[in-house]
Amino acid sequence: MSPVRGRSRSATQGSSRSAERVAATQHVWVRDDATSYAAECEACLYARDPVPPREAQVHGTLRPRADVGFTSCRRGHRIVVRRIGRALASAV
């Protein structure tokens, strides 16, 4: 008796990429004491014709008193800049 079992590997890794998450406007969170920010535009990074991360860079400044700001990347994607400290503080 030889318990030989035929191992049949069924390694089917379903790699399904969906670009649906890009549809939402990207939010960049800025620290409470920060007046400038830098981020990468996700819409650019995950676009069908993606740009190198270097070119997806978005940066700007947010006034100390401002809680929210708006900017756009080089390709024109809208990005919302939000200050993280007060948003959390007011939520508690």
Ligand SMILES: [Zn+2]
């Ligand atoms: Zn973009």
